[in-house]
Amino acid sequence: MIEIENVRKSFGALEVLKGVSMTVEKGEVVTVIGGSGSGKSTLLTCINGLEAIQGGKITVDGTVVHDPRTDLNKLRQKIGIVFQQFNAFPHLTVLENVTLAPRKVLGMSREAADEIAVKQLSHVGLADKLSVYPSRLSGGQQQRMAIARALAMSPDYMLFDEVTSALDPQLVGEVLDTLRLLASEGMTMICVTHEMRFAREVSDRVAFFREGLIHEIGTPAQIFEAPEKPETAAFLKVAH
Amino acid sequence: MFNYTFHWHQAFRALPDMMWGALVTIEVAVFSMVLGIAFAVLLAVARLSSNRLAYGAATVWIEVARNTPALFQIYMAHFGLGSFGIHLSPWWALLAGITFNNAGYLAETFRGALRAIPATQTRAARSLGMGPIRAFWSVVLPQMFRISFPPMTNQMVWAILMTSLGLTVGLATDLAGVTQELNVRTFRTFEFFALAAVLYYLIAKAVMLGARLIAWRLFRY
Numbered sequence A: 001m002i003e004i005e006n007v008r009k010s011f012g013a014l015e016v017l018k019g020v021s022m023t024v025e026k027g028e029v030v031t032v033i034g035g036s037g038s039g040k041s042t043l044l045t046c047i048n049g050l051e052a053i054q055g056g057k058i059t060v061d062g063t064v065v066h067d068p069r070t071d072l073n074k075l076r077q078k079i080g081i082v083f084q085q086f087n088a089f090p091h092l093t094v095l096e097n098v099t100l101a102p103r104k105v106l107g108m109s110r111e112a113a114d115e116i117a118v119k120q121l122s123h124v125g126l127a128d129k130l131s132v133y134p135s136r137l138s139g140g141q142q143q144r145m146a147i148a149r150a151l152a153m154s155p156d157y158m159l160f161d162e163v164t165s166a167l168d169p170q171l172v173g174e175v176l177d178t179l180r181l182l183a184s185e186g187m188t189m190i191c192v193t194h195e196m197r198f199a200r201e202v203s204d205r206v207a208f209f210r211e212g213l214i215h216e217i218g219t220p221a222q223i224f225e226a227p228e229k230p231e232t233a234a235f236l237k238v239a240h
Numbered sequence B: 001m002f003n004y005t006f007h008w009h010q011a012f013r014a015l016p017d018m019m020w021g022a023l024v025t026i027e028v029a030v031f032s033m034v035l036g037i038a039f040a041v042l043l044a045v046a047r048l049s050s051n052r053l054a055y056g057a058a059t060v061w062i063e064v065a066r067n068t069p070a071l072f073q074i075y076m077a078h079f080g081l082g083s084f085g086i087h088l089s090p091w092w093a094l095l096a097g098i099t100f101n102n103a104g105y106l107a108e109t110f111r112g113a114l115r116a117i118p119a120t121q122t123r124a125a126r127s128l129g130m131g132p133i134r135a136f137w138s139v140v141l142p143q144m145f146r147i148s149f150p151p152m153t154n155q156m157v158w159a160i161l162m163t164s165l166g167l168t169v170g171l172a173t174d175l176a177g178v179t180q181e182l183n184v185r186t187f188r189t190f191e192f193f194a195l196a197a198v199l200y201y202l203i204a205k206a207v208m209l210g211a212r213l214i215a216w217r218l219f220r221y
Helices: A040-047 A072-076 A094-104 A110-123 A139-151 A169-184 A196-202 A220-225 A230-239 B008-013 B015-048 B052-067 B070-083 B090-116 B119-127 B132-169 B175-186 B189-218
Strands: A002-011 A014-024 A029-034 A055-060 A079-082 A157-161 A188-192 A205-210 A213-218
Touching (some): A014 A055, A079 A139, A094 A139, A110 A139, A188 A196, A205 A220, A213 A220, B008 B015, B015 B175, B052 B090, B090 B132, B132 B189
Parallel strands (some): A079 A157, A157 A188
Antiparallel strands (some): A205 A213
16 A cells, blocks of 8 residues: 655755645556646655655555665565656667566576566567567557566556657557556556546546645546546646 | 888897787786776766765866876876885886776766766666666666777777886886887887887777677677
8 A cells, every 4th residue: 555645845946746645555546647747757756765755754565665764675676667758778688678677686597587577578568579679669669668677576566657658649559558457457556647538447546636736536437527626627628 | 311221020030029018018908998997987976976075086086197198197106106105016007007097088988978878767777676886787887888988999099009108117028118128129220119010000900890899799789
C-alpha cells in the first residue's frame, strides 16, 4: 500500500505539490490526470525517493520513503518507474538493458537474469529484439523495453510517468496495450497520463490534479461522467 | 657547400637497439595513459561536484597540466621533487610527468562528455535500485568513454611523442634516449634522428589504427 499524506514539494520558490494526500491499495490502478505543470509527474518521483519532499509523508508498505534511515536502493527495487523519455541505456543491447539491474543490484547470475529478461521482453512483445541496440528500435519499442526493464526487478508497484507523451501517435497504442495487460494481471499501478480513454478504461480510480493538489478523485464513472467540481468538468471537456 | 655523406648502414645496424627503445617508449606511454585516464575520471567528477575542496584541487591540477609546458612538468617530477628529498628515477619521473599532463587534458575531455550524457540516464539507473557509484560505473562511464574516444586517441599519440622529453631528465632507454646515445657516439645525427622520427611516426600510426579497431569492436551501438 502506498500512503501519501499531505505531501509538499517545492523547486526553489515554486511550490509544485501543496499538500497531496492519496492512498493506493495493493492491486489498484490509479491514473492521475491534469494539466501540464500541475505536479503529477513530480509526485511519482517523490514516491520512489528520486525527489526530496519539503513536508508530509509517503509510506510504501510501511516504509517511510523520505526517512534518512530508509535504504532507497532497496525500496526502489519494489517500485518500478517508467519515464516519458524512454531512457534506454544506449550502450547496451535490449537484453543487457533488462538484465543490468537484476545482475548488478540483485546479484543474479547471467543465466538467471537472462531467463527473467527474456520472459519480460516476450511479455511486452520484444522477444525478437534481444541482441539489438536501442538506437535500432522505434520509440514504442524503446518504451516497451523500459517497461520490461522495470518489471525484471519484480516490483510490487509500477509508476508510469506520461509514458506515451513522447511517442508518435501511431505508436501510442502498443504501449497502452502493454499497460492494459499489466493492469489485467493485477499489477498495482499509478499512471500519470493524458490518454483519457485509457484512464477511463483501466483505472479503479482517477485523480484529477490541479495547481499542486488533488482536486477531485473517484471512480472513472464519477470523474468522467459526473464530476463534482466545475474545474474537473472544464478540464475533461478540453482534454477529450 | 653540401658535403655531408649519408651513412645509413650505421643507422640500420642500430635499428634493433632503437626498437628496444621504442618498446620503452610505448611502455611509458601506455602506463601514463592508463593512470592518466584513472586520474582524469576522478578529476572530472571532482570538477562537477559541489565539494569545494575537491573542485579546487582538481581545478589547480587541470590548470597547471594544460597551461604549462610538459617539459616543465617532467622536470618538476624529477628535479623539483628531488629538492624535497623525493627522488624519482628518470623513468618514473617521465611517467609521473606525462600522467599528470594526460590526466589534466583528459579530465576536461571527460567533463565535457559527462555533461553530454542526459541526467535522466542516471535517474533511470537509480530508479532501478542502483547506488550512485554503480549507476556511474555501469551506465554513465561507458557512454563517457565512447564520446571521449577520439580525443583520447589523440592524447595517446601525444603521450607517445611526449616520452621523448625523457631525454631532459636523463632517460637513456627509450627511443629518444637510445637515439641520443647513438648520436653522441657516432655523430650521425641526421641518420639516427631521421630513423627515430620514422619509428615515432609508425608508432603513432599504429596507435590510430589500434584505436580504430578497438572502437569498432567496442562501440557497436
